Amino acid sequence: MSQLKAVEYSAASPEVKAVYDDIRQTRQVDDVNNFWKYIAQHPPTLARTWDSLKDVMAPGALDPLVKELLYVAVSVTNNCGYCVASHTAAARRAGMTDEMFGELLAVVGMANETNRLAVGYRVPIDPAFE
Amino acid sequence: MSQLKAVEYSAASPEVKAVYDDIRQTRQVDDVNNFWKYIAQHPPTLARTWDSLKDVMAPGALDPLVKELLYVAVSVTNNCGYCVASHTAAARRAGMTDEMFGELLAVVGMANETNRLAVGYRVPIDPAFE
Amino acid sequence: MSQLKAVEYSAASPEVKAVYDDIRQTRQVDDVNNFWKYIAQHPPTLARTWDSLKDVMAPGALDPLVKELLYVAVSVTNNCGYCVASHTAAARRAGMTDEMFGELLAVVGMANETNRLAVGYRVPIDPAFE
Amino acid sequence: MSQLKAVEYSAASPEVKAVYDDIRQTRQVDDVNNFWKYIAQHPPTLARTWDSLKDVMAPGALDPLVKELLYVAVSVTNNCGYCVASHTAAARRAGMTDEMFGELLAVVGMANETNRLAVGYRVPIDPAFE
Amino acid sequence: MSQLKAVEYSAASPEVKAVYDDIRQTRQVDDVNNFWKYIAQHPPTLARTWDSLKDVMAPGALDPLVKELLYVAVSVTNNCGYCVASHTAAARRAGMTDEMFGELLAVVGMANETNRLAVGYRVPIDPAFE
Amino acid sequence: MSQLKAVEYSAASPEVKAVYDDIRQTRQVDDVNNFWKYIAQHPPTLARTWDSLKDVMAPGALDPLVKELLYVAVSVTNNCGYCVASHTAAARRAGMTDEMFGELLAVVGMANETNRLAVGYRVPIDPAFE
Structure with a gap:
């Protein structure tokens, strides 16, 4: 689907950027994986999934x-x-x-x-x- | 299926009994679970599955x-x-x-x-x- | 679900009865299985599924x-x-x-x-x- | 598998062409998807699947x-x-x-x-x- | 497993009771389903799952x-x-x-x-x- | 994963080579499939899986x-x-x-x-x- 695409940091909304920043800090990585960039197309799913995953995998x-x-x-x-x-x-x-x-x-x-x-x-x- | 039934120790062939004995000794239990009693209907599957499981779970x-x-x-x-x-x-x-x-x-x-x-x-x- | 129930032959519509009759004749059985009686709640699914299954399993x-x-x-x-x-x-x-x-x-x-x-x-x- | 291949319209049998034509007319498309071209290798599956899908998705x-x-x-x-x-x-x-x-x-x-x-x-x- | 059991309202911790109350109010029901009573054995899972589900199903x-x-x-x-x-x-x-x-x-x-x-x-x- | 790779015959241990030889002889093929070369990274899995498969598919x-x-x-x-x-x-x-x-x-x-x-x-x- 041409509609599906990664949301890169530079093009992300402040809401999405905040999640990316938390992932990068928590995992000590420079960039987030494709998984996060793709689900960022639906920001509520990005935020909810990261919150849950951070809790569950701690x-x-x-x-x-x-x-x-x-x-x-x-x-x-x-x-x-x-x-x-x-x-x-x-x-x-x-x-x-x-x-x-x-x-x-x-x-x-x-x-x-x-x-x-x-x-x-x-x-x-x-x-x-x- | 009326054809499906547990193979109890007392009714088992020597080949099946030998597997049951090894399970009981390895796991330190008095009797084997239903899983083993049911797959014992096909003795080669019983013997092969137990051998594999014992190796894999060690x-x-x-x-x-x-x-x-x-x-x-x-x-x-x-x-x-x-x-x-x-x-x-x-x-x-x-x-x-x-x-x-x-x-x-x-x-x-x-x-x-x-x-x-x-x-x-x-x-x-x-x-x-x- | 209290809404889910078997459609017995005696209570079936002519359309459903015709499918049941074909199943009984094809399989030489007195009554059809619960599978057919339950999907008969949606007669188009009953008819289409039986037609397909009869073809595929022949x-x-x-x-x-x-x-x-x-x-x-x-x-x-x-x-x-x-x-x-x-x-x-x-x-x-x-x-x-x-x-x-x-x-x-x-x-x-x-x-x-x-x-x-x-x-x-x-x-x-x-x-x-x- | 080299044996698996799309059945293109030009190479299709009249039976297969008839299904393709019905798909094209129903969906108002110029060509059918690969799904249909591949299952056309077994014409009865093509015909039955299209008939069912057309009914179910209406x-x-x-x-x-x-x-x-x-x-x-x-x-x-x-x-x-x-x-x-x-x-x-x-x-x-x-x-x-x-x-x-x-x-x-x-x-x-x-x-x-x-x-x-x-x-x-x-x-x-x-x-x-x- | 004898260890698995429903956590009824009367025996629930304040944390669990708060989730139950929110489910009851949101869904306008007198009691919560077994699903919630069973996952309440792990309170963080109860709270996180209900929060997510309430968002997703709205x-x-x-x-x-x-x-x-x-x-x-x-x-x-x-x-x-x-x-x-x-x-x-x-x-x-x-x-x-x-x-x-x-x-x-x-x-x-x-x-x-x-x-x-x-x-x-x-x-x-x-x-x-x- | 760069860590995952096929174990070719020339680089295989004697234990792995013996399994490869048995597969080649049993199936009358010159080389084994990628499946075997990849699971050979864990030799006990290679040996156990081949033994089981040979029995089951006979x-x-x-x-x-x-x-x-x-x-x-x-x-x-x-x-x-x-x-x-x-x-x-x-x-x-x-x-x-x-x-x-x-x-x-x-x-x-x-x-x-x-x-x-x-x-x-x-x-x-x-x-x-x-």
């Missing part, structure tokens, strides 16, 4: 690396190419090694396999899990 | 709790009821607290949301991620 | 059993409980044995696993496949 | 713009790149503005997030919804 | 009925039982008739079918859609 | 062509571009004709459509299917 009971691994696992399962690329990069910045990545995909693959075996065999939930 | 570069969290993330994204119930229980046994579970689902929810925003806005992959 | 280059196996594979991958139950039953009527069912689910499981490995490792398509 | 209780918005919502959720591109274009032709598109994706994103929260927390259906 | 360029139809379309495509039940009810309250519901599901069904035809035939994006 | 109660058709059906439903391309090619080598491919996609499309109708209408499982 350190808590789970550390940031684990959260990034979970993000990759969901993105792979959903087959979202952009998301796999960007969150694999984010996970590496957060400390993911090649070996961790290999094990992550092995778990994601097995989970997708056994999910289907559970569905196909119509396995009833064990009383202990209720 | 401690490695990622610890067992992180692997269980990843399993829950995939199962939730695939909407597999049995898998969510059984792997949430497994994650709790591996040390997942209520707070960790809350953060896990928050990440899974956000990842599913932003995956769709990336697809809907047709965001091109940043050169830095290639 | 013997052709692929025989009816293979078509039913494919239907189960999709239904398991989509985690549709009703669909897995009804099409597993249909596949058995078309000749699927326990051994065939076991192999079917093994293939479906492996395909779901390797699909995710291909996505996670971002495997480029081999020139020979283009 | 004005009814829901107007054509709403139907196109729904099509985009499903295509985004399924992560179908071609479908997102073609139906976003179709929705714009039917009157979708930038603001409507922004709100559409915001709803689709939130629905995908809350769907997973409902699954992960294993929320039982309220009696009022049964 | 009247805007798209009216509330259209937004509820989109929510149902996504929930059906994701096969989320709770979500289909609750949002079908919400859509009916917003004015969805039986005829509109029938057409909605017809579009959702066709979109899921044609999405797969586009993927299976590997249809390239038309230049006009780029 | 002739049994279902013949290899049927198994390849099932693989395509799952890959299309999951929208995995690489998987659709590689398994469509594999199915053609196993004997799939254009007509069979056309019918395969027609079934996959219809199954995805009716799966959603069953979910949207919340069809209860017929007692006969339990």
Whole structure:
């Protein structure tokens, strides 16, 4: 769609610039990713999504690396190419090694396999899990 | 399907019993879950799946709790009821607290949301991620 | 939803009855499944879906059993409980044995696993496949 | 696959040409999209799919713009790149503005997030919804 | 999981009660749905999700009925039982008739079918859609 | 990710070379596909996946062509571009004709459509299917 395009910093409204600035400061990067530049076409979505993501990905009971691994696992399962690329990069910045990545995909693959075996065999939930 | 049924230990073939015994010993449980009893209807699938799962879920570069969290993330994204119930229980046994579970689902929810925003806005992959 | 309910033969309009009669005759059954009774709430959907399904599932280059196996594979991958139950039953009527069912689910499981490995490792398509 | 290719009008069989002509007349376009040219490799699928789509997308209780918005919502959720591109274009032709598109994706994103929260927390259906 | 349970109003913390009160007032209902009671186990998720949902579902360029139809379309495509039940009810309250519901599901069904035809035939994006 | 790359035969470890040799001999090909070269970055995943796939895809109660058709059906439903391309090619080598491919996609499309109708209408499982 020719209508879809990145909103670059120089062309952004003050409202959008403020979000970009917060992303750049929080993540210590010079420029924001395409994801933010594209959703900036709808400023309320940009502001709301960044607020939520900053909260959800902050350190808590789970550390940031684990959260990034979970993000990759969901993105792979959903087959979202952009998301796999960007969150694999984010996970590496957060400390993911090649070996961790290999094990992550092995778990994601097995989970997708056994999910289907559970569905196909119509396995009833064990009383202990209720 | 009346043809689908759990293969209980007492009625299992020696081949199936050997797998059940290995599961019970590895996991230190008295009985195996319904998942194993149902896929035991096709003994090669039982043996192959257990062998793979034992390898994949063993401690490695990622610890067992992180692997269980990843399993829950995939199962939730695939909407597999049995898998969510059984792997949430497994994650709790591996040390997942209520707070960790809350953060896990928050990440899974956000990842599913932003995956769709990336697809809907047709965001091109940043050169830095290639 | 109290608004959702099966449209039984006795209460059906002539238009719906005609579709039910064709299903009963084509499949040689006394009554139609719940699937048809529920979508009959929107008669154009009932008529169009049955027409399409009768065409698509008829013997052709692929025989009816293979078509039913494919239907189960999709239904398991989509985690549709009703669909897995009804099409597993249909596949058995078309000749699927326990051994065939076991192999079917093994293939479906492996395909779901390797699909995710291909996505996670971002495997480029081999020139020979283009 | 070298075997896969668009069936252009000039090379089409009379049966395929008739469908192309109906698409061109119904939609008031000079040429049909790649979607139709590719599925034309299996003429019965071309004819059946066009017949169904023409019926389903015609004005009814829901107007054509709403139907196109729904099509985009499903295509985004399924992560179908071609479908997102073609139906976003179709929705714009039917009157979708930038603001409507922004709100559409915001709803689709939130629905995908809350769907997973409902699954992960294993929320039982309220009696009022049964 | 015995750990999962609804947080009823009487047992809720002041923070959770405030969200419940806002939902009740905004929606003019006596009690909140199970969805809110279950995610209330993680108060930050409750507060953030309600804030986002209230914004996203408010009247805007798209009216509330259209937004509820989109929510149902996504929930059906994701096969989320709770979500289909609750949002079908919400859509009916917003004015969805039986005829509109029938057409909605017809579009959702066709979109899921044609999405797969586009993927299976590997249809390239038309230049006009780029 | 610059970290992701194919492991070519000449640069492979003896462990990886042994798997490549087995694939080449089993499939009677000169070189392995990109899928294997990419997952070879995690040798245990390469070895385990090949062992499983060789077992699962071997002739049994279902013949290899049927198994390849099932693989395509799952890959299309999951929208995995690489998987659709590689398994469509594999199915053609196993004997799939254009007509069979056309019918395969027609079934996959219809199954995805009716799966959603069953979910949207919340069809209860017929007692006969339990």
